[in-house]
Amino acid sequence: MAATLNAESRIEKLVTRILVETRDKEAQKIEAWKKPSDDIKRLVRHDYVRSLRRNLPYRELRTLIGAFSEMLPGFNREVVGMMPLDKLAEWAAALDLHFKASPNEGEDGLALRGFYITRRKGILKRPLIYVNTAHHPLAVASTFCHEVGHHMSSELLGEDIDTPVHFFFDADYASHLEEPSELAADVMVSLAAYPEPIARRIFATPWKWGLVARAKDMTEAALAQVRGHLKKAYGFDIMERIPANQRLHYLSGMIHYAKLRWALLAEYDI
Numbered sequence: 001m002a003a004t005l006n007a008e009s010r011i012e013k014l015v016t017r018i019l020v021e022t023r024d025k026e027a028q029k030i031e032a033w034k035k036p037s038d039d040i041k042r043l044v045r046h047d048y049v050r051s052l053r054r055n056l057p058y059r060e061l062r063t064l065i066g067a068f069s070e071m072l073p074g075f076n077r078e079v080v081g082m083m084p085l086d087k088l089a090e091w092a093a094a095l096d097l098h099f100k101a102s103p104n105e106g107e108d109g110l111a112l113r114g115f116y117i118t119r120r121k122g123i124l125k126r127p128l129i130y131v132n133t134a135h136h137p138l139a140v141a142s143t144f145c146h147e148v149g150h151h152m153s154s155e156l157l158g159e160d161i162d163t164p165v166h167f168f169f170d171a172d173y174a175s176h177l178e179e180p181s182e183l184a185a186d187v188m189v190s191l192a193a194y195p196e197p198i199a200r201r202i203f204a205t206p207w208k209w210g211l212v213a214r215a216k217d218m219t220e221a222a223l224a225q226v227r228g229h230l231k232k233a234y235g236f237d238i239m240e241r242i243p244a245n246q247r248l249h250y251l252s253g254m255i256h257y258a259k260l261r262w263a264l265l266a267e268y269d270i
């Protein structure tokens with residue numbers, strides 16, 4: 001018991017230290033987070049098919065999907081649903097991970113969605129996932145899914161030995177498109193949010209898939225479909241419960257995960 005408590009408080013201290021240090025070390029990312037429209041502009045212009053082709057080979061994608069399907073039966077076949085914190089904790093325990101969830105509020109705190117730390121000899125026996133619960137529950141569950149994506153890629157594909165801490169900053173999606181492990185983690189979020197039958201329906205015209213994933217703009221109609229799906233599946237609406245000063249950040253995420261899902265259909269027919 002004492003040993004467990006000790007480990008708990010060590011983890012607590014480690015997370016607190018990282019949260020404090022992040023404010024100084026990642027000041028640039030925090031500044032960028034204050035201008036979410038820059039990220040949106042980059043995402044809208046971005047060719048997602050090219051990023052997928054370059055950064056996530058089909059075989060690796062299949063390996064990750066296989067692992068996620070084992071953990072979450074129905075993954076990419078039906079909506080996984082919005083998991084509350086206790087479910088996320090159970091999932092983390094099943095994966096033998098340390099899990100910490102707490103609100104990191106304040107003016108700059110919200111910039112951080114969460115992080116994943118690989119195991120480190122002498123410091124951390126098991127990998128750790130932290131999620132910032134100051135965000136909307138759907139964002140919290142998505143962050144968790146993203147971090148599990150990191151965990152799976154590092155366990156199964158052997159990546160990331162050089163990056164001990166993976167930070168997830170809000171509205172920093174354009175950078176994820178250039179980094180294989182970030183892109184893989186986001187692909188898992190995208191598949192969880194838009195299982196294949198729904199993706200095929202929303203992005204209904206096959207001949208357009210590649211075109212739109214590459215396209216300069218996501219049409220109003222497509223965005224309306226995306227909003228409708230998020231509302232129906234998760235009760236999420238960007239105009240409800242989301243403070244006005246955070247709406248652009250959430251919009252950035254909506255555009256990103258939808259374009260990514262589109263590109264997965266176009267490139268890999270998944």
Ligand SMILES: [Zn+2]
Nearest residue numbers: 166167168182
């Ligand atoms: Zn990440």
